[in-house]
């Protein structure tokens with residue numbers, strides 16, 4: 451064991467003098483934090499960990515300050531809807547039901563596809579700081595998440611991609627989590643693509659590989675002879691951006707009628723953030739102040 455708890459980070463690489471782009475990341479801490487917040491069962495730890503890892507990759511590809519991406523997976527499985535949001539390296543996630551328990555698959559792996567379901571869609575909303583966000587979506591392939599990201603990149607963004615995502619779980623502990631994205635860039639020769647496909651079994655079980663070597667070593671091993679060059683490293687973290695201010699805005703957006711019923715019937719409100727489970731309490735007086743300060747155009 452080389453290091454017990456290295457920081458999560460994303461490596462940005464090129465291969466063969468820029469003919470292909472690679473993102474390779476460790477997300478162990480992020481997946482553990484998510485498991486601790488949502489008290490996930492192992493299969494849900496894996497599903498959310500994979501989703502966050504894929505979303506982190508999209509997040510670091512967006513360079514602008516304040517840009518964010520949210521990925522929603524709705525597969526009709528018992529976990530319900532899964533959501534992950536990334537603002538560069540800061541990621542957060544939640545699911546309708548993070549306590550799903552399913553038997554292991556025949557190969558001994560967690561049945562992520564069974565928990566997520568595969569009758570539905572993966573939707574991506576990129577907030578680029580402009581008025582209209584970019585929205586893309588496509589059908590789920592398997593609900594196993596990695597294949598669904600690969601298919602999304604290929605179909606919806608016309609960018610052929612190889613994606614590996616893995617979360618190695620033991621009970622409540624995340625032993626290793628991480629992901630790999632390889633994208634041949636325009637003009638990349640066919641031999642290089644073939645070469646990458648030939649090597650893909652090496653990174654199929656990425657989280658287990660990560661128990662043997664740090665990711666910087668793995669990228670040297672996996673891409674030997676293909677001139678792997680690390681251009682950039684981005685720290686990754688599970689981080690929520692909720693605040694009392696945002697919760698106030700959410701309350702105001704309910705409109706006067708619903709606010710009044712919170713005041714009359716519940717004598718206050720307690721909001722819980724879906725992503726970090728932080729609680730925000732509002733007294734009836736505070737709700738009244740919000741209502742008086744709010745504009746009448748929210749009236750329902």
Ligand SMILES: [Zn+2]
Pocket residue numbers: 690691692693723724725726727728
């Ligand atoms: Zn929060």
